[in-house]
Amino acid sequence: MKTEVHALEVHDLTVTYHKKPVLYGIDLAVPTGNLVGVVGPNGAGKSTLIKSIMGVVPMASGWAEAFGQPVNDVLGRIGYVPQRESVDWDFPVTVMDVAMMGTFGRLGPFRRAGASERARAEEALERVGMLPFAKRQIGSLSGGQQQRVFLARALAQDSDLYFMDEPFAGVDAATESAIIELLKELREQGKTVLVVHHDLQSARDYFDMLILLNMRVVAFGKTEDVFTTELLQKTYGGRLTILAEMAEQAAKVPLEKIHKDHS
Amino acid sequence: MFGALQTALLASLFLGLSCGLIGSYVVVRRMSLFGDTMSHAVFPGVVLGFFLQDEKNPYFILGCALLAGILGALMSGSLQRTTRLKQDASLGVVLVTFFAFGVGLHSLSPQTGVSSYLYGQIAAITDSDLLMMGGVSLLIVCAVALLRRPFYVASFDPGFARNLSYPVKVLDSIFAFLLAAAVVVSMQAVGVVLVSAMLITPAATAYLLTDRFSKMMMLSVGFSILAGMIGCLWSYQQLKTPTGPAIAISAAALFGLAFLFAPQYGVLAKYLRRRQQVRQIRRENTLQSLYRIKEQRSDGKRAVTLSELAQYRRRSPSHVLPELFSLKKVGLIESLSGRDVWQLTMNGEQRAAELIRNHRLWELYLINEADYQTDHVHDDAEKMEHVLKGDLLEALEKQLDFPTADPHGMPIPDPAKTSVLLREGGQK
Amino acid sequence: MYFMLGLGGFLAALPCSQVGTFLVIRRMSLVGDAMSHSVLPGIVLGFLISKSLSSPWLILGAGLAGFVTTVLIELIHQKSRIKQDAAIGVVFTTLFAFGVLLISRVSDKVDLDTDCVLHGDLEHLVQSDLVSFFSVSIPAPLLSLFVVALMVVGIVTLFYRVLFVVSFDTALASSLRYRPILSHYLLMALTSFVVVAAFQVVGAILVVSLLILPGATASLCAVRLPKVLLIAALHSLLSSVGGVCLAVWTDMNTGASIVLFGAFLFMLAWGFGPLDGLLWQQIRRRRKEA
Numbered sequence: 001m002k003t004e005v006h007a008l009e010v011h012d013l014t015v016t017y018h019k020k021p022v023l024y025g026i027d028l029a030v031p032t033g034n035l036v037g038v039v040g041p042n043g044a045g046k047s048t049l050i051k052s053i054m055g056v057v058p059m060a061s062g063w064a065e066a067f068g069q070p071v072n073d074v075l076g077r078i079g080y081v082p083q084r085e086s087v088d089w090d091f092p093v094t095v096m097d098v099a100m101m102g103t104f105g106r107l108g109p110f111r112r113a114g115a116s117e118r119a120r121a122e123e124a125l126e127r128v129g130m131l132p133f134a135k136r137q138i139g140s141l142s143g144g145q146q147q148r149v150f151l152a153r154a155l156a157q158d159s160d161l162y163f164m165d166e167p168f169a170g171v172d173a174a175t176e177s178a179i180i181e182l183l184k185e186l187r188e189q190g191k192t193v194l195v196v197h198h199d200l201q202s203a204r205d206y207f208d209m210l211i212l213l214n215m216r217v218v219a220f221g222k223t224e225d226v227f228t229t230e231l232l233q234k235t236y237g238g239r240l241t242i243l244a245e246m247a248e249q250a251a252k253v254p255l256e257k258i259h260k261d262h263s
Numbered sequence: 264m265f266g267a268l269q270t271a272l273l274a275s276l277f278l279g280l281s282c283g284l285i286g287s288y289v290v291v292r293r294m295s296l297f298g299d300t301m302s303h304a305v306f307p308g309v310v311l312g313f314f315l316q317d318e319k320n321p322y323f324i325l326g327c328a329l330l331a332g333i334l335g336a337l338m339s340g341s342l343q344r345t346t347r348l349k350q351d352a353s354l355g356v357v358l359v360t361f362f363a364f365g366v367g368l369h370s371l372s373p374q375t376g377v378s379s380y381l382y383g384q385i386a387a388i389t390d391s392d393l394l395m396m397g398g399v400s401l402l403i404v405c406a407v408a409l410l411r412r413p414f415y416v417a418s419f420d421p422g423f424a425r426n427l428s429y430p431v432k433v434l435d436s437i438f439a440f441l442l443a444a445a446v447v448v449s450m451q452a453v454g455v456v457l458v459s460a461m462l463i464t465p466a467a468t469a470y471l472l473t474d475r476f477s478k479m480m481m482l483s484v485g486f487s488i489l490a491g492m493i494g495c496l497w498s499y500q501q502l503k504t505p506t507g508p509a510i511a512i513s514a515a516a517l518f519g520l521a522f523l524f525a526p527q528y529g530v531l532a533k534y535l536r537r538r539q540q541v542r543q544i545r546r547e548n549t550l551q552s553l554y555r556i557k558e559q560r561s562d563g564k565r566a567v568t569l570s571e572l573a574q575y576r577r578r579s580p581s582h583v584l585p586e587l588f589s590l591k592k593v594g595l596i597e598s599l600s601g602r603d604v605w606q607l608t609m610n611g612e613q614r615a616a617e618l619i620r621n622h623r624l625w626e627l628y629l630i631n632e633a634d635y636q637t638d639h640v641h642d643d644a645e646k647m648e649h650v651l652k653g654d655l656l657e658a659l660e661k662q663l664d665f666p667t668a669d670p671h672g673m674p675i676p677d678p679a680k681t682s683v684l685l686r687e688g689g690q691k
Numbered sequence: 692m693y694f695m696l697g698l699g700g701f702l703a704a705l706p707c708s709q710v711g712t713f714l715v716i717r718r719m720s721l722v723g724d725a726m727s728h729s730v731l732p733g734i735v736l737g738f739l740i741s742k743s744l745s746s747p748w749l750i751l752g753a754g755l756a757g758f759v760t761t762v763l764i765e766l767i768h769q770k771s772r773i774k775q776d777a778a779i780g781v782v783f784t785t786l787f788a789f790g791v792l793l794i795s796r797v798s799d800k801v802d803l804d805t806d807c808v809l810h811g812d813l814e815h816l817v818q819s820d821l822v823s824f825f826s827v828s829i830p831a832p833l834l835s836l837f838v839v840a841l842m843v844v845g846i847v848t849l850f851y852r853v854l855f856v857v858s859f860d861t862a863l864a865s866s867l868r869y870r871p872i873l874s875h876y877l878l879m880a881l882t883s884f885v886v887v888a889a890f891q892v893v894g895a896i897l898v899v900s901l902l903i904l905p906g907a908t909a910s911l912c913a914v915r916l917p918k919v920l921l922i923a924a925l926h927s928l929l930s931s932v933g934g935v936c937l938a939v940w941t942d943m944n945t946g947a948s949i950v951l952f953g954a955f956l957f958m959l960a961w962g963f964g965p966l967d968g969l970l971w972q973q974i975r976r977r978r979k980e981a
Contacts, residue, residue, distance in 0.1 A: 012639065025629075025643060027636065027639065051862065055866060055868065056862045056866060072868065075866070075867065075868060078866075080862070080863065080866045082860065082862035082866075086861070087859070088859070090349075091858070091859050091916075092716065092910060092913060092916045092919045093859055093914070093916060094914060094915055097915060097916070101859075101860075104852060104856065104867060105867055107852075109850070109852055109853045109869060110849065137914035216634065217634070219634070234634075241658075242628065242655060242658055242662065243628075243629075243632075245655055246647055246650060246651065246655060249650045249655070250647060250650045253540050253544070253649065253650060290774075290777045293774050293777070295721065295776035295777055295779060295780040296720070296776060298780070299721075299724060299780065342961070345969060345972065347910065347966065347967055348907055348911070349718050350718075351715075351718050351719070351720035351721055352715045352718070352720050352906070352907045354720065354721075355715075355723070355724060355899065355903040355907070356903060356904060356907050356957060358724065358899070358903075359897065359899055359903055359904060359950060360900075360904075360954040362897065362900075363900060363946075363947045363950035363954060364947075364951060366894075366896075366897065366944060366946070366950075367943045367944055367948055369944075370943050370947060371942065371943055382791055456896060457784055457787065457788055459780055459783075460781075460784030460785065460788065463777050463780035463781055463784070464780070464781050466777075467780075467781055470772065470773065471771060503795050504795060504796075505791060505792070505795050507788065508787075508788035508791040508792040509792070511784050511785060511787075512785060512788050512789060512792065515781065515784070515785035515788070518781055522767065522770075522771055528771055528772055529771075530770050533770075
């Protein structure tokens with residue numbers, strides 16, 4: 001038995017969007033049981049990192065593994081909280097419906113949800129304090145409440161690895177501290193949580209480890225090790241214009257094709 | 264007054280002017296569904312126009328149709344404001360409600376003239392129809408000419424239009440009115456169901472051919488007129504052929520041609536460009552291999568055999584040979600003995616040095632500036648070497664402070680010096 | 692007879708309402724519009740092969756046309772700079788024009804009437820040969836409508852979760868590996884399927900109303916998708932019954948009157964619906980002012 005299995009391992013991950021590079025050659029190995037913040041300037045590809053690992057956006061190259069297996073094979077152990085912007089708030093769903101979605105991963109596309117799933121969804125809503133709103137339409141809630149509901153959906157997934165895309169965006173202070181308490185609770189249970197976060201100051205207090213991201217991984221390690229002026233300056237000191245422009249140029253040329261029959 | 268052929272040509276002209284101009288806006292503003300909705304929404308107006316008057320009166324029908332179109336636009340706008348329905352559903356509801364109203368009304372008291380409005384019939388167009396069409400299309404042309412700038416800005420960037428204190432809402436209403444007018448002009452020739460084709464297809468064709476909006480409008484008008492004429496003549500030749508579908512298919516054929524053969528954005532042009540690039544990269548890889556083989560040797564011999572090269576590139580000789588010949592054609596390499604022994608020319612040496620330099624500069628950049636691992640960079644440089652040039656290359660050299668060795672300790676060649684050395688070596 | 696008319700309308704409208712609701716909540720009404728136009732050449736080709744308006748060839752032909760539509764739209768949209776809405780516009784008008792052209796070519800050789808295909812002819816359907824089904828004798832086309840309705844409702848129920856999650860949150864759906872692209876094609880296939888079944892009742896142009904109106908009405912009435920689907924089904928029932936009554940009363944084309952009654956129901960929901968009803972909005976505003 002291998003004892004040192006990483007919760008998440010990413011190798012040479014590259015993502016392009018409209019032929020523009022967003023992520024370039026990402027290598028990561030995240031040990032289990034950590035609260036990991038993904039920080040970097042706007043447009044650094046933080047959300048894209050999570051989306052590409054989860055298969056929401058396609059990878060141009062590279063691979064990602066969770067618990068030593070391809071992400072595809074262990075989806076049941078991975079929970080995902082997407083950015084709230086991607087959701088149509090007029091959609092006919094209630095708070096309970098959204099929480100129930102968390103149980104779909106285990107159920108697969110066809111099996112019916114039973115009492116135990118319902119109980120799990122209710123418990124998850126309870127934990128974020130949203131059970132009283134169970135029957136409300138999702139669009140009628142405040143931003144913070146909406147975020148709690150999506151968190152409840154992730155809790156109902158009962159996963160070992162969580163990806164959360166900007167869970168604190170547009171959220172009031174009370175909700176923010178409630179969420180962070182919850183995340184710490186998850187870590188105590190031995191779960192691994194990756195959180196995309198845009199506020200550098202609070203990142204230092206919230207997370208055990210930090211991924212400093214700006215199109216590539218500038219640094220990854222324990223918060224106290226990487227939260228240095230030098231590394232932060234490197235991360236936030238503008239994009240590596242040459243890298244960005246070159247990658248953009250390269251994406252316009254059919255290099256992959258050659259490359260494949262080359263090797 | 265007008266003969267059959269003249270009617271066809273004039274109708275095509277009016278249709279082309281109004282649909283071509285308005286359609287350009289419809290395409291760039293992504294309002295296809297709005298165009299389709301308006302074209303269906305005027306139908307009950309047409310039926311009512313027939314219904315209320317004993318004799319076909321083009322101006323009365325025009326009035327009713329415009330009224331119905333405006334009502335439709337108002338209703339969809341109000342639906343979007345007051346309900347949770349999105350734009351598409353609001354327009355869809357208006358489309359089906361109005362059209363069903365027209366069909367129902369028509370079935371109550373069928374008027375013979377109506378069906379020519381549904382699928383278009385050029386033969387049913389009378390002189391007074393033509394006069395009306397001419398008048399309305401003139402109105403559209405004038406309005407578009409007059410409001411060209413505000414329309415242009417509001418289409419591209421409504422926020423900026425508001426910034427310039429253009430009355431965006433009024434402009435949108437005027438546009439909806441003009442759209443309804445364009446539908447009215449063209450519905451006798453193409454029919455209400457297919458007016459969408461005339462609004463979208465010619466403008467989309469033009470969009471494939473130019474990057475400038477003013478030119479796009481011109482082209483779009485041109486394509487509309489052309490499609491109108493082809494369709495009209497076609498349906499004259501074979502009387503059974505309804506005019507509307509004939510025009511729509513002509514427009515689609517023009518679109519298909521542009522889609523395949525447009526010089527910049529056509530599928531064929533893109534394919535050829537891509538193939539060109541692939542070949543170029545293959546050639547450059549062969550060129551570099553010749554350089555690297557030579558570099559690895561200690562004796563400084565420059566000639567490389569075919570089998571050596573094939574082995575180095577892990578390819579069969581027959582695979583490498585065509586690339587060698589095309590390199591020879593452009594004077595980058597020369598053959599010393601038939602197809603077996605090759606050598607870089609002076610130009611070839613220089614180009615290969617450039618590529619190798621790109622490769623090694625990029626490796627250095629990735630490691631020193633972008634914090635990548637040493638084992639990570641070769642594959643990437645393998646791609647970037649083909650892309651690096653011009654300002655970016657200069658910027659890179661400057662940022663790395665004109666290095667002379669790569670991370671693996673290999674020299675970074677300087678093409679300028681290479682050619683000088685080579686020339687001197689040749690003189691000795 | 693009237694019962695059969697109402698039943699025929701309902702059997703055609705029900706599957707449309709279920710599929711159409713998903714189109715509406717996914718903001719794909721334009722696609723529904725396009726699909727209902729562009730299956731026309733498929734229907735005509737199917738008819739030319741089978742010489743009957745109620746044969747499986749029509750479904751095959753329309754399925755093929757629907758597939759061609761979807762592929763062509765994607766092709767134009769992806770291989771050129773044309774945006775999706777314009778690509779849809781180009782494709783559906785072309786295919787529809789092609790269909791009308793085909794009809795006009797063959798209409799004097801075979802018994803295929805432009806009016807019947809484009810405006811529907813429910814009476815004709817109901818008057819065709821009776822078949823016995825569990826000792827109930829119903830007109831043959833109604834039986835096939837029934838089978839289609841059963842199949843579509845079955846498929847929607849089976850894939851309910853997939854369609855639901857894909858529509859609400861594509862990111863979650865792809866993280867659950869529900870294959871959003873495949874679901875898109877499923878929805879397109881279902882759309883062309885229900886369109887063929889329903890075009891004989893309301894005509895090829897008005898089919899789109901059976902797709903859009905029930906979903907639009909229902910989204911003004913409920914906040915849970917199962918309820919929305921149920922109300923959409925109810926809308927299709929009421930509009931076929933009401934539509935047939937309206938047609939009998941005014942002697943109007945049945946297809947158009949079914950749609951008009953459906954539009955009337957929509958207006959009711961718009962005016963008095965529990966969610967966005969204009970009446971409640973007005974009352975709320977008054978209360979606020981008071």
